[in-house]
Amino acid sequence: MEIQEIKQRFGIIGNSPLLNRAIDIANQVAPTDISVLITGESGSGKEVFSHIIHQMSPRKHGPFIAVNCGAIPEGTIDSELFGHEKGAYTGAIGERKGYFETVNGGTIFLDEIAEMPLGTQARLLRVLESGQYIKVGSSKVEKTNVRVIAATNVDVYDAVKSGKFREDLYYRLNTVPLRIPPLRDRKEDIYLLFRKFTADFTAKYRSPPIQMNEEAQQMLVNYSWPGNVRQLKNIAEQLAVLERDHMITAQSLLQYIPQESSGNNLPMRINQQKKDDFSERDILYKVLFDMKRDMTDLKKLVVDIIENGGVPANYSGNPQVLNQLYRDIEVDGDRHHNHLHQNHQQEPTLTIQQPVVQNNNKELNITHEAQEVEESLSLMEKESDLIKKALKKHKGKRKFAAQELGISERTLYRKIKELNL
Ligand SMILES: Nc1ncnc2c1ncn2[C@@H]1O[C@H](COP(=O)(O)OP(=O)(O)O)[C@@H](O)[C@H]1O
Ligand SMILES: [Mg+2]
Numbered sequence: 001m002e003i004q005e006i007k008q009r010f011g012i013i014g015n016s017p018l019l020n021r022a023i024d025i026a027n028q029v030a031p032t033d034i035s036v037l038i039t040g041e042s043g044s045g046k047e048v049f050s051h052i053i054h055q056m057s058p059r060k061h062g063p064f065i066a067v068n069c070g071a072i073p074e075g076t077i078d079s080e081l082f083g084h085e086k087g088a089y090t091g092a093i094g095e096r097k098g099y100f101e102t103v104n105g106g107t108i109f110l111d112e113i114a115e116m117p118l119g120t121q122a123r124l125l126r127v128l129e130s131g132q133y134i135k136v137g138s139s140k141v142e143k144t145n146v147r148v149i150a151a152t153n154v155d156v157y158d159a160v161k162s163g164k165f166r167e168d169l170y171y172r173l174n175t176v177p178l179r180i181p182p183l184r185d186r187k188e189d190i191y192l193l194f195r196k197f198t199a200d201f202t203a204k205y206r207s208p209p210i211q212m213n214e215e216a217q218q219m220l221v222n223y224s225w226p227g228n229v230r231q232l233k234n235i236a237e238q239l240a241v242l243e244r245d246h247m248i249t250a251q252s253l254l255q256y257i258p259q260e261s262s263g264n265n266l267p268m269r270i271n272q273q274k275k276d277d278f279s280e281r282d283i284l285y286k287v288l289f290d291m292k293r294d295m296t297d298l299k300k301l302v303v304d305i306i307e308n309g310g311v312p313a314n315y316s317g318n319p320q321v322l323n324q325l326y327r328d329i330e331v332d333g334d335r336h337h338n339h340l341h342q343n344h345q346q347e348p349t350l351t352i353q354q355p356v357v358q359n360n361n362k363e364l365n366i367t368h369e370a371q372e373v374e375e376s377l378s379l380m381e382k383e384s385d386l387i388k389k390a391l392k393k394h395k396g397k398r399k400f401a402a403q404e405l406g407i408s409e410r411t412l413y414r415k416i417k418e419l420n421l
Contacts, residue, residue: 016186029176030056037173038151040180043230046151050109062106070112079136088137100144113150114159125169183225197236208246215250384419
C-alpha cells in the first residue's frame with residue numbers, strides 16, 4: 001500500500017520525512033511475523049503503529065490485544081499472559097486462560113516492555129523462539145501462534161546494561177526497530193495536526209471554528225511538546241471547549257501550554273527573513289512568559305502570607321512587589337474580610353470580600369466583590385463548586401452554608417440564583 005493511502009486509512013496526520021519513514025517500515029514489516037520493537041516518547045503514536053502493523057498483516061482477522069506491562073502487578077503478570085492452573089497459588093480458584101492462549105492467531109502489543117519482570121521475560125523469550133509456554137502451576141507445555149509487537153518510551157538497552165532486561169530477549173524483540181519521532185522533531189506536522197484536531201473537536205462540541213494568528217502558530221510549533229501528539233490533541237480539545245475567543249493569540253495559548261522551567265520553549269523563529277519582526281516578537285513572548293511567571297509567584301506568595309501571616313523565608317522576588325502587596329493587604333485587612341477559598345484538587349484561589357455586617361434594623365445592601373487573580377471564568381466555576389459543596393455539607397441549610405463560606409445568607413441566595421444552582 002502507498003504511504004498516503006495508509007495515512008488516510010488509519011487517520012495518520014503528518015508529512016515529515018521521519019514520520020513517512022516510520023510508516024514505510026511498518027508497511028514493510030507488517031506482512032511478516034517478525035517481532036517489532038517500537039520506541040518513542042509517550043504520546044508519540046506507538047500504539048497507533050501497533051494497530052497499523054496488525055491491520056496490515058495476514059492476522060488482521062485474528063485477535064489483537066494491548067497489554068501494559070507497567071500496569072500489571074509483578075505477582076500476576078505471568079498468570080495474565082500465560083494463564084494458570086486451578087490452585088496454582090493462593091486465591092487461584094479456577095483455571096485461567098492467558099493472553100497468549102486467547103490471542104492465538106493474532107497479535108499481542110506489549111507496551112512498556114522495559115517494565116516486564118525478569119521471570120516473565122524468560123517465558124516471553126521461550127514463546128518467541130518456539131511458540132511454547134507453560135501455564136503457572138502446570139508442567140504441560142502449550143503451543144501458541146502469536147505475533148509480538150513491543151513498545152517502550154525508555155532506552156531498553158540501558159535496562160540491559162543494568163541487568164534489568166535480558167539481552168537475548170532485547171535482540172529477539174528488536175529484530176526490526178521502529179522509531180516514532182517526537183513531535184518536536186517533526187515541526188512541520190504540528191500545525192497540520194492541530195488543525196485536524198481542532199476541526200474534529202469543534203465539530204464534536206458544536207463550537208465555532210478555531211483560528212490562530214501568526215504568533216500563536218509560531219509558539220505552537222516551537223514548543224517542545226513533551227507529551228507529543230497526545231498533548232497536542234488534548235490542548236486542541238481544551239481550546240474547542242473553553243476558548244470564547246476563536247482567534248487564538250499567543251497570549252491565550254500561553255494559558256494552555258505549560259511553562260517549562262528551563263525556558264527552552266521560548267519561541268524562536270525558524271526562518272529569520274524578517275529580522276526586525278523576529279526580535280520584536282521574541283521580546284513580546286519573553287514579556288508574556290515573565291508576566292505569567294510573576295503572576296504564579298504572586299499567587300503563591302499571597303497564599304503564603306494569608307496562611308502563615310508572614311513572608312516566606314525563601315521569598316526571593318521583587319521587594320517592590322512585596323511592599324505593594326503588603327500595602328494592599330493592610331488596607332484590605334482593615335476594611336475587608338479576607339477569605340481564602342481552598343479546594344482540594346484545585347489551586348488555591350484568593351477572593352477578597354466585603355464584610356458581612358450583622359444588622360437587624362436596616363436592610364443592608366451588601367455588594368459582594370471578588371478580586372480574582374485568575375480569569376473570571378474559573379472564579380465562577382470555583383465559586384459555584386464551593387457553594388455546591390457547602391450546601392451539600394450542610395444538607396441544603398443556607399444559613400450554615402453561608403457561614404462556612406464566609407458570606408451572608410442573602411449573598412448566598414443571590415449567588416444561587418445568579419449561578420443557576
Ligand atoms: N500521526 C498522527 N496523526 C493523528 N493522530 C495521532 C498521530 N500519532 C498519534 N496520534 C494520536 O495521539 C494519541 C496518542 O497516540 P498513542 O499511539 O496512544 O501514543 P503512545 O502509545 O506513543 O503513547 C492517540 O489519540 C493517537 O490517535
Ligand atoms: Mg501508549
